[in-house]
Amino acid sequence: MNNATQLKVMSYLDNELSAPDARQVAALITNDPEARAVYNELKETRELVRGNELSLTLKEPKDFYWSQIQRKIESAEKAAPRRASAPLWVRLLAPIAGAIALAAVLLSIQGPQIQPLTTHVSAMHEIENNPEMATITFRSESEGVTVVWVSSRETAQEPAEQFE
Amino acid sequence: MQLVHRLALILSATAALLCLSGPVQAETNQPSKGPEQKFSAILIWGTDSAKPEGKDLKDVDSTLKDKFQKIFKWKNYFEVSKKPFSLHQGESHMLKLSPKCDVKVHQSEKEGLEVELYGEGKFVVKRKQTMPLSDILILAGDDKNASAWFVVIKPES
Amino acid sequence: MPSKIDYPTAGDEVLVKAAQKGDMPAFEELVSRHRDKIYARAFSMVRNEEDAVDLSQEAWVKGWQRLNQFQGESSFATWMTRIVINLCLDQLRKQKRVKSESIDQMEEDSGGVERQMPVLNPNPTENLERGELRVRIDKALAQLSYEHRTVLILHEFEELEYKLIAKKMGCSIGTVMSRLFYARRKMASLLAGLKREELQTEK
Numbered sequence: 026m027n028n029a030t031q032l033k034v035m036s037y038l039d040n041e042l043s044a045p046d047a048r049q050v051a052a053l054i055t056n057d058p059e060a061r062a063v064y065n066e067l068k069e070t071r072e073l074v075r076g077n078e079l080s081l082t083l084k085e086p087k088d089f090y091w092s093q094i095q096r097k098i099e100s101a102e103k104a105a106p107r108r109a110s111a112p113l114w115v116r117l118l119a120p121i122a123g124a125i126a127l128a129a130v131l132l133s134i135q136g137p138q139i140q141p142l143t144t145h146v147s148a149m150h151e152i153e154n155n156p157e158m159a160t161i162t163f164r165s166e167s168e169g170v171t172v173v174w175v176s177s178r179e180t181a182q183e184p185a186e187q188f189e
Numbered sequence: 190m191q192l193v194h195r196l197a198l199i200l201s202a203t204a205a206l207l208c209l210s211g212p213v214q215a216e217t218n219q220p221s222k223g224p225e226q227k228f229s230a231i232l233i234w235g236t237d238s239a240k241p242e243g244k245d246l247k248d249v250d251s252t253l254k255d256k257f258q259k260i261f262k263w264k265n266y267f268e269v270s271k272k273p274f275s276l277h278q279g280e281s282h283m284l285k286l287s288p289k290c291d292v293k294v295h296q297s298e299k300e301g302l303e304v305e306l307y308g309e310g311k312f313v314v315k316r317k318q319t320m321p322l323s324d325i326l327i328l329a330g331d332d333k334n335a336s337a338w339f340v341v342i343k344p345e346s
Numbered sequence: 347m348p349s350k351i352d353y354p355t356a357g358d359e360v361l362v363k364a365a366q367k368g369d370m371p372a373f374e375e376l377v378s379r380h381r382d383k384i385y386a387r388a389f390s391m392v393r394n395e396e397d398a399v400d401l402s403q404e405a406w407v408k409g410w411q412r413l414n415q416f417q418g419e420s421s422f423a424t425w426m427t428r429i430v431i432n433l434c435l436d437q438l439r440k441q442k443r444v445k446s447e448s449i450d451q452m453e454e455d456s457g458g459v460e461r462q463m464p465v466l467n468p469n470p471t472e473n474l475e476r477g478e479l480r481v482r483i484d485k486a487l488a489q490l491s492y493e494h495r496t497v498l499i500l501h502e503f504e505e506l507e508y509k510l511i512a513k514k515m516g517c518s519i520g521t522v523m524s525r526l527f528y529a530r531r532k533m534a535s536l537l538a539g540l541k542r543e544e545l546q547t548e549k
Contacts, residue, residue, distance in 0.1 A: 074530075075502045075503070079386070083381055094403050094406045154315070168325075173314060175306075
């Protein structure tokens with residue numbers, strides 16, 4: 026029996042086949058001892074594993090475990106406004122090594138090449154924006170480019186994270 | 190959120206990108222004086238998708254494209270429109286880069302270069318810049334379908 | 347004035363609703379109820395106690411942050427399990443446990459072990475207490491590569507279909523099927539070996 030057929034037998038066991046394919050495999054299992062043996066083995070293994078997951082208990086005392094979680098939540102909430110801009114920066118920048126190096130230059134707070142212009146406001150580098158919008162400004166000395174990225178305040182403060 | 194949606198429509202894939210109409214409107218407040226500086230205002234669309242067929246999109250100038258590829262994450266950049274203009278001190282230019290995207294550029298003695306961006310007639314952002322402009326200035330934001338719009342003010346020699 | 351909740355006796359739904367309004371003690375009660383399960387899922391995937399504790403705590407933090415996204419489409423425990431699974435998958439990908447994977451991968455690709463071995467009866471329950479059996483099965487799981495173990499966990503314990511497993515693991519459905527087939531046959535081999543060992547011990 027080839028591998029493709031074996032996988033079909035398994036798919037049949039897991040109800041992953043279409044009705045016509047399922048009928049075909051059911052007939053194969055009935056008529057072919059080899060297919061039937063594979064099916065039975067897979068089924069027994071599946072039932073054995075499914076029915077016998079090991080239960081584990083956390084060794085850490087409840088209070089201690091919770092206090093660590095609570096501390097992390099509080100720490101995350103304090104850091105949230107500063108961290109909000111980070112995902113936007115990351116999203117903007119090209120995901121290649123050279124660009125990441127450039128991103129490090131852009132984002133770092135070391136050295137004269139770094140121009141975090143959102144904090145360095147001079148008379149000649151002012152930004153005004155619609156109150157519903159937020160801006161992030163950055164400059165690449167090597168590229169001779171200044172970028173003002175405009176986004177909705179909602180997006181800037183709570184970057185969307187898709188969770189399933 | 191409504192404004193976000195409106196701004197996101199600035200570069201909606203079809204008609205907005207195609208429409209290059211709109212004459213340059215020079216609003217001169219006072220007699221020109223001082224040196225003239227030449228610029229281009231360019232509207233660029235960044236996307237990971239291939240160039241849509243049937244749309245009048247040009248390739249971005251290679252030097253500018255290199256810079257974009259180093260800085261931004263999208264695979265492709267297309268020029269939607271490009272408007273050259275020049276400014277003397279005290280002059281303003283209002284440029285319509287697409288039916289929903291207007292840029293006003295003003296040079297004042299004290300404030301330097303001011304660039305204002307409007308989306309569907311609504312003010313979005315204004316930036317003041319020292320003169321003469323040496324850096325390329327890019328105003329940008331997210332567009333729908335994970336693409337982005339870029340308004341480039343580029344000094345020309 | 348909000349009505350007082352008796353946290354230990356309140357149902358998960360009540361606690362979740364309260365926590366969604368910022369009631370931290372309600373969330374603490376949820377953690378207390380489900381922490382073992384979330385930890386166990388993390389451990390089954392990463393096979394390291396310290397990492398599993400960290401990942402489970404991270405999952406709870408994320409659960410708190412995303413609580414308003416929970417709409418009751420599944421049980422709260424299932425929702426939290428999904429969070430910890432995703433964190434574990436991220437961690438495992440970062441750690442790139444290449445060595446053990448490559449051996450299994452080679453066998454899987456060549457169709458070595460699972461195609462050539464005879465069909466087995468993997469059920470060794472006759473001589474084992476339930477608890478001991480579970481320990482043995484867990485040890486057998488630990489011998490799989492992380493990719494094979496993960497696909498087995500997601501399918502057998504989380505009852506996810508092939509398509510969703512493929513999405514979570516960032517691979518094709520065909521790859522999920524190959525891995526699951528290999529994992530099951532390897533488990534059968536490991537557990538059948540157990541039975542032979544038990545029989546020899548009896549003698």
